[in-house]
Amino acid sequence: MRNISSSGLCFLMYLILLCSCFQISFAVDTLTPTQLIKDGETLVSAKERFEFGFFSPGSSKNRYLGIWYKQLQPRTVVWVANRDNPLINSTGLLKISYEGNLILVNETESILWSSNISKVDRPVVQLLDTGNLVIREEADYDPRDYLYQSFDHPTDTLLPGMKFGWDLRKGENIFLTSWKNAEDPSPGEYSFNIDPHGFPQIFLYKGLVPIYRSGSWNGVQFSGVSGMTQSYTFNFRFVSNQDEIFYSYTLKNESIYSRAVMNYSGVVERYTWLDTDQKWNLYWYVPRDQCDTYMECGVYGICDMNALPFCKCLNGYVPKDPQNWYLNDGSSGCLKDIGYECKKNDGFLKYTKMKIPDTSQAFVNINMTLKECEDKCRSNCSCKAFASHQITNGGTGCVIWVDNFKDLRQFPQGGQDLFVRVGASQVENDAKEKRREMMLATLVVISTCILIGASVYFIWKKNILKFVPKRPTEETVHREKIQEAPPFDAVKQTTRSYSNEKKSDIELLQLDFHTLTTATQNFSDVNKLGEGGFGSVYKGTLEDGQEIAVKRLSMTSGQGCVEFKNEAVLIAKLQHRNLVRLLGCCIQENEKVGYMAPEYAMDGHFSIKSDVFSFGVLVLEIISGKKNRGFYHSSEQLNLLGYAWRLWRGGRGLELTDETMEDTCTPIEILRCIQVGLLCVQERAEDRPTMSSAVLMLSSDLAMLPQPKQPGFCLVSNTPSEKGSSSSKHESCSVNELTVTMVEPR
Ligand SMILES: *[C@@H]1O[C@H](CO)[C@@H](O)[C@H](O)[C@H]1NC(C)=O
Ligand SMILES: *[C@@H]1O[C@H](CO)[C@@H](O)[C@H](O)[C@H]1NC(C)=O
Ligand SMILES: *[C@@H]1O[C@H](CO)[C@@H](O)[C@H](O)[C@H]1NC(C)=O
Ligand SMILES: *[C@@H]1O[C@H](CO)[C@@H](O)[C@H](O)[C@H]1NC(C)=O
Ligand SMILES: *[C@@H]1O[C@H](CO)[C@@H](O)[C@H](O)[C@H]1NC(C)=O
Ligand SMILES: *[C@@H]1O[C@H](CO)[C@@H](O)[C@H](O)[C@H]1NC(C)=O
Ligand SMILES: *[C@@H]1O[C@H](CO)[C@@H](O)[C@H](O)[C@H]1NC(C)=O
Numbered sequence: 220m221r222n223i224s225s226s227g228l229c230f231l232m233y234l235i236l237l238c239s240c241f242q243i244s245f246a247v248d249t250l251t252p253t254q255l256i257k258d259g260e261t262l263v264s265a266k267e268r269f270e271f272g273f274f275s276p277g278s279s280k281n282r283y284l285g286i287w288y289k290q291l292q293p294r295t296v297v298w299v300a301n302r303d304n305p306l307i308n309s310t311g312l313l314k315i316s317y318e319g320n321l322i323l324v325n326e327t328e329s330i331l332w333s334s335n336i337s338k339v340d341r342p343v344v345q346l347l348d349t350g351n352l353v354i355r356e357e358a359d360y361d362p363r364d365y366l367y368q369s370f371d372h373p374t375d376t377l378l379p380g381m382k383f384g385w386d387l388r389k390g391e392n393i394f395l396t397s398w399k400n401a402e403d404p405s406p407g408e409y410s411f412n413i414d415p416h417g418f419p420q421i422f423l424y425k426g427l428v429p430i431y432r433s434g435s436w437n438g439v440q441f442s443g444v445s446g447m448t449q450s451y452t453f454n455f456r457f458v459s460n461q462d463e464i465f466y467s468y469t470l471k472n473e474s475i476y477s478r479a480v481m482n483y484s485g486v487v488e489r490y491t492w493l494d495t496d497q498k499w500n501l502y503w504y505v506p507r508d509q510c511d512t513y514m515e516c517g518v519y520g521i522c523d524m525n526a527l528p529f530c531k532c533l534n535g536y537v538p539k540d541p542q543n544w545y546l547n548d549g550s551s552g553c554l555k556d557i558g559y560e561c562k563k564n565d566g567f568l569k570y571t572k573m574k575i576p577d578t579s580q581a582f583v584n585i586n587m588t589l590k591e592c593e594d595k596c597r598s599n600c601s602c603k604a605f606a607s608h609q610i611t612n613g614g615t616g617c618v619i620w621v622d623n624f625k626d627l628r629q630f631p632q633g634g635q636d637l638f639v640r641v642g643a644s645q646v647e648n649d650a651k652e653k654r655r656e657m658m659l660a661t662l663v664v665i666s667t668c669i670l671i672g673a674s675v676y677f678i679w680k681k682n683i684l685k686f687v688p689k690r691p692t693e694e695t696v697h698r699e700k701i702q703e704a705p706p707f708d709a710v711k712q713t714t715r716s717y718s719n720e721k722k723s724d725i726e727l728l729q730l731d732f733h734t735l736t737t738a739t740q741n742f743s744d745v746n747k748l749g750e751g752g753f754g755s756v757y758k759g760t761l762e763d764g765q766e767i768a769v770k771r772l773s774m775t776s777g778q779g780c781v782e783f784k785n786e787a788v789l790i791a792k793l794q795h796r797n798l799v800r801l802l803g804c805c806i807q808e809n810e811k812v813g814y815m816a817p818e819y820a821m822d823g824h825f826s827i828k829s830d831v832f833s834f835g836v837l838v839l840e841i842i843s844g845k846k847n848r849g850f851y852h853s854s855e856q857l858n859l860l861g862y863a864w865r866l867w868r869g870g871r872g873l874e875l876t877d878e879t880m881e882d883t884c885t886p887i888e889i890l891r892c893i894q895v896g897l898l899c900v901q902e903r904a905e906d907r908p909t910m911s912s913a914v915l916m917l918s919s920d921l922a923m924l925p926q927p928k929q930p931g932f933c934l935v936s937n938t939p940s941e942k943g944s945s946s947s948k949h950e951s952c953s954v955n956e957l958t959v960t961m962v963e964p965r
Contacts, residue, residue, distance in 0.1 A: 517552020
């Protein structure tokens, strides 16, 4: 008995379960011509992934017909039928009209929305588990025969499996348009759209203005979208042939929810649903950074987020508006460099990891090899660059740019190779990094040699030192009492820092005056090595036996205390095999003693700013291949500095360049050198950069250079000057004469 009653209970339970199952599955996914849907009723897809019915977005009272995820809260709408024709209350009706159209009507039977298809005999409306609402013939399940599908008329959301792009046979374009805002699904100002011209690519438009470009499909990904290649979640697909051009994606695990949406905020977003957290996760989005902005660097400019300024010009091109360019507004783009003429033996410079330029007007051949592509490009002077059409299989096909070379960017990884036409001479040289480093090294070596090597050379020859560089500007003489220097041994242990970050960071060994007196036998004449303009140099021996050279500045030396310290710090920083090392210095009362290591002593006046001036002149001399002094610009009566300054102000800085420079350096590098040079020779010493920042400016792309002011002494000295004091002008020029002469001993 007991057994029977328990099995009866089971049967009852089974019935209840069956009933409840039946009720759940009672929700239907199809609508036939005899049925209609009122506000409050819905269609639900077979696996209950999507639901189709009436809804109000946000706090709006308007009623819209749409599709959303059945299971997910809060409601996420993926499609809206009557997006710009809402119902004002819940009196809407959805039905199939007698000619087979799906129509939305209000109380007065006015049609607010229609599927707008031609006559069908036995139509059925069905909501599929993909989120696609289709109208088909009753017995025909073939997707190719669908009479209507919501996937062909997306609003702001791209679902997996949806084709996004062009049906060229019908001339129809499927694209996304944002909502106006979270409460109004009517078309907003942003759209995401495939441009079928040239080599197809996707654009994000604000109104009619493109604000982002995906780049074209290179076989693996869109060339401007990094991170598409190695997806464990998605399969991406791009098809381009005579019939259609479309992009679509599917999920590797089809039970995962994912959507891409043209957000009303102007961002294209891809979300995936996190089951564990029960929320949407922002998986990917564009535009992502400044370089994603369409034409951020104008024509012939490359945007690189890892550089400052972000924009650089292609090799052979120069900024159209250098001023704004270095203020990080590159939108004016670049111009072809003067003097470049197309030749049959032109070469191509390879840029890697590129988002290739806008291809909407590019020439495309999918059958050419890269070599054929190169030959085709070289043979026609209109051709500016070429690249592979697809990067798979080592690169196939050919894309050629004739003009409209715009919206390039360089990625830290990903992207593809781009070959840009340059003069034959430019190709012969090595990578441009190498060239710049070489040039920089040359500048630094030459200038340090000039400043110091020469004096070492003279001392070595045991000649009396006569080398006294004159200073380009008068400097105020001021002497201060310096605090008692710590005893030698105490300071000797302190770590010597050679970092060139900040002047104050550099510790200089300060020595006891007494120590030096002892070492040099009270500065005896026997120990005297030579004499400079600002003091004598003595040989000495420390208690520990180390041989040293000591320079004792004459008390009448015009050098101020601050300058003295600067100089000491500067020399301490200079490390070069041609230089003796500065071990320490001594500042006591009015005694200043520029203390140095072993065999050779050095001299040379080392105020930071005056040497910066000389350095600047030297830089300009190297760039122009002309001496400042010997240079005489006939019509203007300008010396080199004045001439350089005038060209620079006129935006014609490159005209200064010596021919031999043009082959080794890019115009950008040359312009940078000229600018640094001009900064160094500014009239006011305070305006000039320090030596270390000048070097930094030359070596680093990061440095944002200030605009130079008028250089000191830009007229030739024999020119009658209005403000007199031409003698000091002459003096400044003599500095340069001297520096140039000093190269020769090396
Ligand atoms: C819906 O709005 C119309 C037009 O304002 C009105 O005539 C009708 O009574 C409303 N119906 C309901 C059920 O509120
Ligand atoms: C029905 O829609 C039409 C057209 O939009 C409109 O003129 C009419 O007032 C609406 N009627 C109701 C009752 O909402
Ligand atoms: C309906 O289709 C016809 C032609 O097929 C077209 O001219 C018309 O603009 C369409 N109407 C709507 C509302 O889409
Ligand atoms: C697919 O995703 C579902 C839901 O996240 C998960 O339960 C299932 O294990 C996944 N299947 C595979 C093959 O990864
Ligand atoms: C659009 O972006 C906002 C945040 O900017 C977000 O709250 C909203 O959910 C997004 N819309 C869609 C449809 O994902
Ligand atoms: C490329 O080659 C294919 C097959 O070899 C051919 O059908 C096609 O017309 C060619 N396309 C072009 C642009 O030459
Ligand atoms: C070079 O290319 C341009 C643009 O495609 C074209 O108009 C011109 O005819 C070509 N010239 C030669 C010599 O092929």
